[in-house]
Amino acid sequence: MGTRILTVEDDERIRTAVKLALEDEGWVVEEADTGEEALQSFARNPADVVLIDIMLPGIDGFDVCRSIRRASDVPIVMVTARADTHDVVAGLEAGADDYLTKPFAPKELSARIRALLRRARSADPTVTHLRFGDLEIVPDEGLVLLAGEEVHLTKTEFRLLVELASSPGRVFSREVLLERVWGYGYFGDGRLVDVHVRRLRMKIEADPANPRHVITVRGLGYKLQQ
Amino acid sequence: MTTEPIPRPVPEGRPVSALPVETRSVTARPAEARPAAAPRPSTPPESTEAPSTPDGASVQTRTRTRRRRRASMIAPVGRRIGLRTRLTLTYGLGAAVLAAVMSVTTFVLTRDNLLDQRETASVTRAVGNATRIANQLPTGADPGTVETLITGLPSPEGAQPVLRYEDQWYATNTIDFGEQSVPDDLKEVVSAGRAARVRSTYLDQPYLVVGVPIPALGAQYYEVISLEDLQRTLDGLAISLLGASALTTVAGGLVGFWAARRVFAPLLDVGRAAEAMAGGRLDTRLPTGDDPDLDLIAKPFNEMAQALEDRIERDARFASEVSHELRSPLMTLAASVEVLENSSEDMTERARTALLLLSADVERLQQLVEDLLEISRFDVGAITLHLEDVVVSEMVIQAVSVLGRRVPVRYDPDAGDLVVRVDKRRFGRVIANLLDNAERYAGGATAVVVERADGKVHVVVEDRGNGVPEDERDIIFDRFSRGREGGNRAADSGVGLGLALVDEHVRLHGGRVWVEDRADGEAGARFVVELPVVEPTETGGDEDRGGDA
Numbered sequence: 001m002g003t004r005i006l007t008v009e010d011d012e013r014i015r016t017a018v019k020l021a022l023e024d025e026g027w028v029v030e031e032a033d034t035g036e037e038a039l040q041s042f043a044r045n046p047a048d049v050v051l052i053d054i055m056l057p058g059i060d061g062f063d064v065c066r067s068i069r070r071a072s073d074v075p076i077v078m079v080t081a082r083a084d085t086h087d088v089v090a091g092l093e094a095g096a097d098d099y100l101t102k103p104f105a106p107k108e109l110s111a112r113i114r115a116l117l118r119r120a121r122s123a124d125p126t127v128t129h130l131r132f133g134d135l136e137i138v139p140d141e142g143l144v145l146l147a148g149e150e151v152h153l154t155k156t157e158f159r160l161l162v163e164l165a166s167s168p169g170r171v172f173s174r175e176v177l178l179e180r181v182w183g184y185g186y187f188g189d190g191r192l193v194d195v196h197v198r199r200l201r202m203k204i205e206a207d208p209a210n211p212r213h214v215i216t217v218r219g220l221g222y223k224l225q226q
Numbered sequence: 227m228t229t230e231p232i233p234r235p236v237p238e239g240r241p242v243s244a245l246p247v248e249t250r251s252v253t254a255r256p257a258e259a260r261p262a263a264a265p266r267p268s269t270p271p272e273s274t275e276a277p278s279t280p281d282g283a284s285v286q287t288r289t290r291t292r293r294r295r296r297a298s299m300i301a302p303v304g305r306r307i308g309l310r311t312r313l314t315l316t317y318g319l320g321a322a323v324l325a326a327v328m329s330v331t332t333f334v335l336t337r338d339n340l341l342d343q344r345e346t347a348s349v350t351r352a353v354g355n356a357t358r359i360a361n362q363l364p365t366g367a368d369p370g371t372v373e374t375l376i377t378g379l380p381s382p383e384g385a386q387p388v389l390r391y392e393d394q395w396y397a398t399n400t401i402d403f404g405e406q407s408v409p410d411d412l413k414e415v416v417s418a419g420r421a422a423r424v425r426s427t428y429l430d431q432p433y434l435v436v437g438v439p440i441p442a443l444g445a446q447y448y449e450v451i452s453l454e455d456l457q458r459t460l461d462g463l464a465i466s467l468l469g470a471s472a473l474t475t476v477a478g479g480l481v482g483f484w485a486a487r488r489v490f491a492p493l494l495d496v497g498r499a500a501e502a503m504a505g506g507r508l509d510t511r512l513p514t515g516d517d518p519d520l521d522l523i524a525k526p527f528n529e530m531a532q533a534l535e536d537r538i539e540r541d542a543r544f545a546s547e548v549s550h551e552l553r554s555p556l557m558t559l560a561a562s563v564e565v566l567e568n569s570s571e572d573m574t575e576r577a578r579t580a581l582l583l584l585s586a587d588v589e590r591l592q593q594l595v596e597d598l599l600e601i602s603r604f605d606v607g608a609i610t611l612h613l614e615d616v617v618v619s620e621m622v623i624q625a626v627s628v629l630g631r632r633v634p635v636r637y638d639p640d641a642g643d644l645v646v647r648v649d650k651r652r653f654g655r656v657i658a659n660l661l662d663n664a665e666r667y668a669g670g671a672t673a674v675v676v677e678r679a680d681g682k683v684h685v686v687v688e689d690r691g692n693g694v695p696e697d698e699r700d701i702i703f704d705r706f707s708r709g710r711e712g713g714n715r716a717a718d719s720g721v722g723l724g725l726a727l728v729d730e731h732v733r734l735h736g737g738r739v740w741v742e743d744r745a746d747g748e749a750g751a752r753f754v755v756e757l758p759v760v761e762p763t764e765t766g767g768d769e770d771r772g773g774d775a
Contacts, residue, residue, distance in 0.1 A: 011554050017561030024568045081550065082599075103557040103592055106564045186624035187654045190614065219615055 003117060004028045006047035008038040008064060009079070010056055018051075021106035027113075035059035039067055046072055049113050052096070053079045054087055062094045069095030073154040075116035077109070092195035097156040098182060099189075115183035116155070130165050132224065135204055135213055137165055146204055156181065157200045160193075164214065164224040173221040197222055313486035314479055321478020325471035333467055337460050341453075348385070348436050348451050349423060355379045355387060356438035356447040363391070363443060372396050384452040391445040402429070407450045412437050416446045425453070432457050492520045496527055508535040542605035549599040556595060559588045597723040601705065604730045611649040611734065615760055618646045618683050619676050625657035626674055633661065637676035644676075644683045646757045652731050657685070659724040660753050664689040668751065682737075682756050690750040694741045702741065703729040732757070 005022055009015040010033050019029040030047060032038035035056050042050065050068060054061035065076055078091035078099040088099055098112050130137040136145040139162050144151045153161065159181050164172060178188035181196075197216075201208040215225050307315075362375055372389065376396050379387050386403035389396040390413075395405040407428050415422040416437035423436040432453040439446050495512060502510040511531060512524040563585045570578050603609050619642040623635050657674070664671035668691020675686040694702060706722040732739045737757040744750045 011558075013558040014554060014561070017558045017565065020565040021561045021568075024565060081553070102553045103560055103595070106561045185628055186621070187628060187651055189612075189651070191612070 002026060002028050003049070004030060004045075004047040005049045005051060005113065006030045006032060006038060006041060007051045008032045008035065008056065008061070009051075009053045010034065011053075018106060018109070022110065022113075025110050025113075035061070035064040038064055042068055042072075046074060048074065049116055050074055050076045051079065051109070051113075052076060054091060055081065062090060065091065065094040065096055069154070073152065075113075075155060077112055077116070079104070088189070089191055089195060092192065093199075095154070095199075097154065098192065111183070118183075130168075132165075132168070132213055132226065137161065144204065151203050153200070153203060156196060157203070160196050161200060161204070161214075161224075164222065168224050168226045171217045171220045171223045177221070193222070310483070310486040310490055313489070314482040317482020317485065318475055318479030321481075322471065322475040324478075325474035329467035329471050333460070333464060336463060340456055340459065344451070344453070344456060345423060345434060345436075348434055348449060349421075351381070351385070352436040352438050352447065352449040353421070355381070355449065356440050359389065359445070359447055360440045360442050363445075365443070367391075369394065369396070381449065384455070386450040388448040388450060389445060390448070391443060403450050407433070408435055408437070408448050412448070413446070416448070492517075492523065496523060499527065499531070503531060503534070508538060539606065542602050545598055545602040546606060549595050549602065552591075552595045556588070556592055560592060563588050594723070597727055600727055601723060601730065604734075609734060611652070613647050613649055615645050615647050616650060617642075618644050618685065618757070621646075621648070621650060621653060622657060622674055622676055622685055625654045626661070628654065629658055629661060631661055631671070633671045633674055635674045635676070638678055641676045641678035641683060644678065644759050645761075646683060646735075647760045648735055648757070653735070656728050656731050656755060657687070659728045660687040660755070663687075663724055663753070664691070667691055672750070679756065681759060683759050685755040685757070687753045687755075688744060688750060690748065693743055693749055693751045699741050703739070728753075728755070 003026075005027050007015060007018055007022075007029060009018070009031075012033065015031050015033065019031060022029045030041060030045075032041050035058050038050075038052070041047075052061045052064050056064070061078060065078065068074065068076065075098075076096045078088075078094075078096040080087040080091060080099055080101050082101060091099055097116055100109060100112065130139075134147045136148075137143075138145070142158060144153055144158065144161065160177065163177060163180050174190040174193045175186055175188070177193045178184040178190070182188060182192060184192075197214055198208075201211050201214055204213055205211045213225055215223050217223055358379065359375060363372065367375075372391055372394075373396055376387050376389055377398050381387055386397065386399055386407070388403060388405070388408055390405070397404045409424055409426045412422055412424045412435055416439050419439050419441060421436075421438045423434060425432065425434050427433070428450070434451045434453055435448060436451070437446060437448045499510045499512055508531070511528050514521050514524045514528065563581070566573075566581055567585060570581055573581065619635070619637045622637075626633050626635055661671050661674075664687055668689035671687050671689050673688045675684075675688060677684040677686060703725050705726040728739055732755050735757060737755060739753065739755045742752050742754060744752055
């Protein structure tokens with residue numbers, strides 16, 4: 001069975017058109033027009049990628065995102081109305097891996113989905129086992145251990161950590177991380193990196209306010225402390 | 227009773243006719259309290275007309291039009307005297323008139339009163355003296371007796387007795403106050419047997435002359451009383467009143483000036499508030515409730531301001547809402563067109579052509595909606611900048627390469643590593659719009675140049691088109707304006723918001739944009755975006771970006 005994509009969108013025409021476009025890519029598309037329906041569908045049969053419109057009747061996109069994230073590390077793409085509102089940050093905080101603003105071209109959506117799928121399936125094979133103090137990374141197995149305990153990271157968070165770990169101590173600019181982890185160019189949204197770093201810290205830092213592993217280098221980017 | 231006339235030579239002094247006789251006249255000049263003509267306020271023709279900037283190519287269009295409009299409104303009023311000056315003058319004039327009336331009244335009443343007193347006293351004494359003469363002078367008295375009698379008459383200082391007895395004139399001081407000191411018409415009246423008094427000027431001094439006939443002796447008794455002391459008193463009074471009037475006038479003017487300022491202060495507030503609103507601060511309001519009279523201005527003003535603000539906000543929101551509503555159908559259109567494109571091989575040639583048209587216009591519509599949304603965000607002030615410190619040359623290179631344009635990017639070695647604080651996505655749009663503009667109207671940009679310019683950095687998009695005429699250099703940054711060159715393009719695919727967005731974006735970044743001729747003298751235009759440079763040492767770009775600009 002091919003890659004399955006769950007689209008949550010209350011506008012039937014948009015949903016249908018997007019479904020047709022995504023099916024042209026060879027993916028199987030499942031539809032849901034409310035948050036409740038989406039959660040039921042996902043519980044029955046988890047999709048490989050979830051596309052959620054934030055504006056939904058009933059429970060909104062943020063809640064759907066949070067609910068799915070609690071149960072799964074599936075890649076989630078949020079659809080927002082505007083790029084410069086707090087919706088974007090709120091969506092990313094809720095657990096989304098990426099976002100798009102309406103109206104977007106389906107080609108753009110396909111590109112984002114492909115990048116997410118790549119991320120979900122691959123890990124850098126050159127790195128085998130890394131240890132930073134109490135933090136252990138086993139890229140082969142997609143495993144991160146903090147003081148011996150397994151830490152659950154989403155695919156994107158994991159990919160971000162491995163990217164930083166590939167050259168410990170080196171400063172990665174937002175642009176570089178955007179390109180390597182998300183497949184964006186220079187004009188990608190730096191907030192993707194910032195919010196994901198924040199989420200990563202919540203999971204792997206003893207005190208996220210005073211990080212010891214993932215360090216911010218003011219004006220330059222982020223690095224993994226050796 | 228003896229009536230012995232003693233002839234006495236009367237010195238022929240000056241001709242009697244030379245003595246002006248005024249019956250009941252005022253010798254003192256009435257206090258002329260006419261105010262000194264108030265100095266005309268110097269009102270040079272107000273130079274409200276803004277100095278025109280013949281070649282202010284870089285001046286923002288909007289400020290220019292506003293200035294022009296303002297000048298045309300105020301210019302015709304320039305000559306008139308200002309309200310404040312008029313109020314000051316009115317108060318001053320009013321005070322002057324009032325003071326003059328008061329002064330004149332006071333003076334006239336005082337003078338009449340004093341004169342009356344003096345006359346009454348003089349007449350009583352003269353009659354008394356005449357009676358005494360009638361009683362004491364024996365008939366046919368010799369001149370010596372008459373003189374003795376006259377000298378012995380009780381008369382206060384300044385009162386000179388003169389007696390005509392048996393056609394002879396007797397006096398205590400015959401040299402100065404003999405017959406010649408008595409006016410002729412008084413002589414006539416008294417000779418006719420009636421007592422009379424007259425005020426006259428004699429030897430340049432005011433006098434009161436009282437004549438009493440003594441019928442028993444066929445004589446006439448006169449008394450010449452100096453009014454000089456009275457005159458001095460009245461002169462002093464006049465000077466005092468004049469001074470007081472002048473002071474009152476000045477004080478009135480000052481009160482007027484002060485009152486005008488007080489009255490005007492709230493009006494100046496209104497002016498400032500209106501100016502603030504014109505400058506874009508639409509939430510400006512006047513304070514109300516302090517003064518019921520001022521509320522008459524403040525309340526309607528605030529209502530107007532509110533109505534204006536609502537109206538502008540409504541307009542801006544309307545554009546924003548329309549664009550938002552257009553998103554959903556556009557989304558469907560874009561997705562459907564893509565599905566159709568995926569299977570365009572199966573279509574006929576005609577259908578494929580139609581699909582090409584459809585997809586091109588869907589794209590154009592998408593761009594238009596995107597631009598409209600962006601510009602309406604500027605209008606409602608809902609723009610949030612995600613500022614980052616970036617190396618300007620790198621950003622420009624990236625912006626050009628993302629667009630897939632083959633335009634060379636040049637930069638001076640000393641300009642390449644300058645850092646600017648920008649919202650990358652928006653600045654990318656600035657470059658994109660400028661390149662689009664060059665593409666549409668000038669056959670494409672020839673280069674994008676980064677130059678250092680006195681603490682600023684210039685990002686210049688050059689082309690080899692026909693250039694932009696001087697008079698269009700401002701208006702091409704207006705919304706939906708394309709200039710003459712643009713209007714001629716039949717197959718134009720632009721929507722006319724590109725340069726307006728460039729202008730808004732650049733201004734939001736604290737910079738400016740203008741168009742100029744190419745420096746090398748060849749045909750073509752240079753669109754210059756000027757941005758402030760930040761010190762690379764204190765670079766931001768920290769964790770929490772995306773605050774409001």
